Amino acid sequence: MTWTAHILSLYPEMFPGPLGESLAGKGLQEGAWDLKVTDIRDYAVGKHRNVDDSPFGGGAGMVMRPDVLGPAVDGVIATAGEVDRVIYFSPRGRVMDQAFVRELAAEPGAILVCGRFEGIDQRVLEARNMEEVSLGDFVLSGGEIAALALLDAVVRLLPGVTGNRESLDEESFEGGLLEYPHFTRPPVWEGRTVPEVLLSGHHEKIREWRLRQSEELTKERRRDLWDRRKSNF
Template structure:
């Protein structure tokens, strides 16, 4: 079972997310155990303060190291494996599907949700194993980012989706965006389902899906193709699409 501990000043924010949909299913089937902890409870300050003014002056308050170091040490003390300690931060490594897959293979994750102006640098350099950003924008805290990481990781755990093949075909899992999907009715307001995916020919359907996946990636996220080794056939498709533009 995976254990995910979330250190936050607002544990109530996670109640709906962790008790709904796939995340609840994963908990109920004992694929994962969640624990949301208000790290203010670890403060050795009599007023349970967890922040202070930055040395050298400047705007805002900075999270102090003591509560977070003590919290991580306590949460790690009864585990056989060393946890991945993930700091949610706009300065962190951009979060990707590859990173989600990497985290999903761990036994214990500790997510730290920041607030205020930032973290004492010693938290970054001596406590966190990973520093993750969910996008080039600023949120009021790390809670929403931690929810994103949790959701993306838990859905990859064995048996959680019911069909493990679903996760393999997701956008980004193959390095490409996923192909288009269709369902009933066959015709809707003059818009028709492509004949090939109604043909029953599984090889033709798979070829169509691969081609559409590549085309969608080339049109919408060409930057992803820099990390994909293309076959001669795929290169020829792209060459033709460029000529047709």
């Protein structure tokens, strides 16, 4: 079964966006993954085709209506087959990490809801069992950028997208460490030389050097990852 992303957005023209290029775009063209986009405005209500309204209790901004988004989600679920995981991008959700990305890549796909305005009505979050997910501790204008980021992270793990599967095992966050530094030709550039061990041809010493570099970088830059890794041993 092809991994499929079902997107709900007020701006469907934003997809596939950059995912139509490079390896992700090639994978999409060749059927390694699939993308289906639904315009939430197709479910707008009333004479003026509204999708949002002012919040009860007052306050700035507008809120996406549950009688618009609910039917939109239902319409996607009805045609999504085995894909039933509904993700809503929100600053108060679980922060995405590589473990979450791997988990999602192992499933048949996901339904990704891109909010706008001040957010969506809480009732539709609860009624459709939406999973709130955050790109990080900052606020975006809508969920589209977060959806593109998540898709890029997931799609590159799918069979038939990334040519060299071994390279995926050595990246940052795999094994709980940041990735080691990389070097290529020329061996001397602006007076800076490549570490001698990388020119030695001694694979075991190179492996040990890379592991030490990953450990040192993780301890220095991401103490939270390092502490978590130590607690797992």
